[in-house]
Structures are given as C-alpha cells and as structure tokens.
Amino acid sequence: GAVVSQHPSRVICKSGTSVKIECRSLDFQATTMFWYRQFPKQSLMLMATSNEGSKATYEQGVEKDKFLINHASLTLSTLTVTSAHPEDSSFYICSARRTWERALLYEQYFGPGTRLTVT
Amino acid sequence: QQQVKQSPQSLIVQKGGISIINCAYENTAFDYFPWYQQFPGKGPALLIAIRPDVSEKKEGRFTISFNKSAKQFSLHIMDSQPGDSATYFCAASLASNTGKLIFGQGTTLQVKP
Numbered sequence: 001g002a003v004v005s006q007h008p009s010r011v012i013c014k015s016g017t018s019v020k021i022e023c024r025s026l027d028f029q030a031t032t033m034f035w036y037r038q039f040p041k042q043s044l045m046l047m048a049t050s051n052e053g054s055k056a057t058y059e060q061g062v063e064k065d066k067f068l069i070n071h072a073s074l075t076l077s078t079l080t081v082t083s084a085h086p087e088d089s090s091f092y093i094c095s096a097r098r099t100w101e102r103a104l105l106y107e108q109y110f111g112p113g114t115r116l117t118v119t
Numbered sequence: 120q121q122q123v124k125q126s127p128q129s130l131i132v133q134k135g136g137i138s139i140i141n142c143a144y145e146n147t148a149f150d151y152f153p154w155y156q157q158f159p160g161k162g163p164a165l166l167i168a169i170r171p172d173v174s175e176k177k178e179g180r181f182t183i184s185f186n187k188s189a190k191q192f193s194l195h196i197m198d199s200q201p202g203d204s205a206t207y208f209c210a211a212s213l214a215s216n217t218g219k220l221i222f223g224q225g226t227t228l229q230v231k232p
Contacts, residue, residue, distance in 0.1 A: 006162070034220075043222045044220075046220070057217075093163070106151065110164065113162040
C-alpha cells in the first residue's frame, strides 16, 4: 500500500499559540488530501478537502480561519491550528487520495495521526 | 442520503471464529466501498475495498460481500486472531465528489484467545 506520513506525531502547546501539522504522501502524488479530526471512541470527522494549488473546501461547521490548510505541492499538505484552545485538543489525521485510470479508480491512504494537546 | 450505517457497535469473537461487520448505505451513486482497520492511537489502515461491479472480494482472511440491490456490504474476517482486535470502519465514496469518504460509526472488535 501507499505511505502517508504526518509530523509531528504528538504536540503539546499553550493556549493562544498556533500549531502546524504536516502531511506527506511519500511514494505517490496526491492532488487531493483530506483532514480529519477524531475524538476518543468515535468515527472520523472530515474537516476539509485540500486540493493542490487551490483553496481548501471546508465542511459545514469547521472554521476556516482557525484551521488553515495549505496544499502547496502534490506531496505535501499542512494544517495550521491558529490560536489554539483546550477544546481544539484532539487526534488529527490526514489522508491522501491516490488515483489512476484518469482518476476513475482511486484509493485513500491515511497518515498515522497527530495528537494535539492544548494546555 | 449521505449516511453509512454500521453495525454492530462492538463485537466479541473467540479465536478462530468468524467476525462479521455490516454496513448499509443510501446513495446509489457511491462507487467505492473501503474498509479500514484502526488500532488505538494510530491512523486507519486500508484493509480491503470493493467497487459495485463485483459482489465479493477476498484478500487473505478478509472478505467483502457486496449486495447492490440491498445497498449493503459486509466484512468477514475468517479465523479471527487476537491481533485482529481493533476498530473497523466501513466507508463509501463517490469519484465525482472528490472521493471524500463517508464513514460508518465504527465497530470495536475483540478477539478472545
């Protein structure tokens, strides 16, 4: 399977600071990446769809000014949590979409996740 | 119409038994149905996936059964092992909608030795 990495795996930050999380597709190019948030014992909640070279599409209820997404290359997307607060503490997971056959066939691979704790 | 409903919420199986997890969807336009396995503190790992042009796909001990008319699909884990104990998520997506996944609620599987 394809490999997606995330960095950092864990981060602790103080309330009011910003944190950047990187997501990389290591062995394929991904025009589309996704960012999820997961609370304990719950399913994954899609936050936004990130397309290379264009603005991210945010899901309803997700603050775009708080969760800044940049997809500057075909292998890298970043999520910046701005002015973080304790309620932003969560497990953030990215995924990258690998396509072939003119994008008619595709699979989605997830990164290992980033545990964010805001104190 | 975008929902994917997954059951059961939790499942306990004896080692060597068959684990069965079911999912149902509404949107008949979905064209990709993956299953993911997630261990605590880790990201989901793609386990097996199926497209609606086939009714069954098998990879090792894992089999997806797909019933297009009933809008249901299921994961069967044969000869379940303690190492299979994890949370399993079904999902569905649509190529024309960026391929974003609609996830089921998840099933926590415990395989007893």
